[in-house]
Amino acid sequence: MARWGMLIDLNRCVGCYACMLACKQEHFLPPDVFWGRVLIGETGKYPVVHKEVYPVLCNHCEEAACVDVCPTGATSKREDGVVEIDYDKCVGCRYCLIACPYQQRTFYVGEKKEYFPHQGLTEIEIIGKQLYPFQDRTVIKCNFCAERIDAGIQRGLKPGIDREATPACVNACPSKARYFGDLEDPTSEVSRLINEKKGFQLHPEFGTEPSVYYITR
């Protein structure tokens, strides 16, 4: 069975936020909700300072803390490693949010929030609510575009290679900084680059084994 993972090449990332916006567009995310973010920080000390750009998203951890702590089983890990949430089971206790070292989950409050306040929902927002019926006062997060992966595989496509089966953030990246593929397959581009360029994970000390890797200088 495949285990889907992502590799982000920090040398290539230009910090354009295309991934962040593509994600919002793909999932019709409401205002103030981000499933992917581009973080900007600095390393070093004056005068030798580097600007660091880190795109982050749910790490779909192999040993996901959110899955362990969920008291209802609403958060679960699929066989292909994608960590998903069943909104019908979520009670909104937010223990998963507390336990996530990467803080990539959102407690969704405000079902009636609209992009243009007091002007009602736009047609696009109404379609979005039908396609992605998030439930008020439950937790939501990145799902690695599982619906694209599943639909693509059904059509015989390969995630990470065929665009229709690949997460929106990977497709949108203009500098090709993101790679998606099977971490269990040593011949996949993701696995090869992780091995060759010493890919690292964020906060490995927490033992969560994230499926999102980074490579840098």
Next chain:
Amino acid sequence: MKPYEWMTRYTPQHEWIEKKGIFMPLAFYFGSLGGGLYLVSLYFSSLLGMVIAWLVVGVFKGGSHLIDLGRPFRSWRIILRPQTSWISRGLILVILFLGFVPIQLFLFYFFPGTIWETVVKVLAGIAAFGTCVYPGFTLNYVNAIPLWNSAILPLVFIACGFLGGFALLLLIGMLGANVDLAMVEFGSMVFLIITALIIVVFTSSVSYLGPSGKKALKDLLQGRASLAFWVGVVLIGIIMPFTIAFLGYVNVYDSKVILFFALVGEIICGLSLTYVILRAGAYSPLIPNNAYED
């Protein structure tokens, strides 16, 4: 905060302390208080104390959790994952406590000293202890927040629960219930000292948890949780009750009103400590070696 600033510095947890999340420290503390009061009341055979302990857990703790939950009508689902989730285990312990205590009270009142009363007493006692200590394990399990990922945290909740339990039982005794006041007052003083020692050990152990631990300690002593810590925990919760108890011991005063303030202070101590621990919890930044870390 802009999206690109998210988790670039130490980020305080806010889900269980802000907005409706403020009910979480209340729920955790009421659990410890109810469990502690029940066990202390059991030891001193105070029927009223046990009834109040049941009410504290059932009404105040349960109510606080239900207010905090996003979808309270689905709360029954919480019992489904005791194999991995401490919240699930906690709810089961609370349900057992709420179930066993009325049976124990019935047997205690109508069939005292029978084998069944003893059996149910033991079971209710175990459930009460679990209710008292599980918030500590719930927080302790979160290794993403170094302040909470301390083995001492369950002890903190036990100490707070018993300290509050002794204080409440003494209040109940002062209001006329049949309780050995001198023994309860002595127990209250012992647990005040134990709590103070555990707080010292807990805070000093946090500084050994690396940079994030030092940051958490700074928040605790000087940062956003410092007012509640110094005023609620140290001044009102420990120094005031200890001073009043000491003055009472050397016969400087003999007033129930002053003692009342000491007991209220002990309850405030536990509540403030729970609040402070939740308030000071913070996550490490996501960008390695970020210059903005402080």
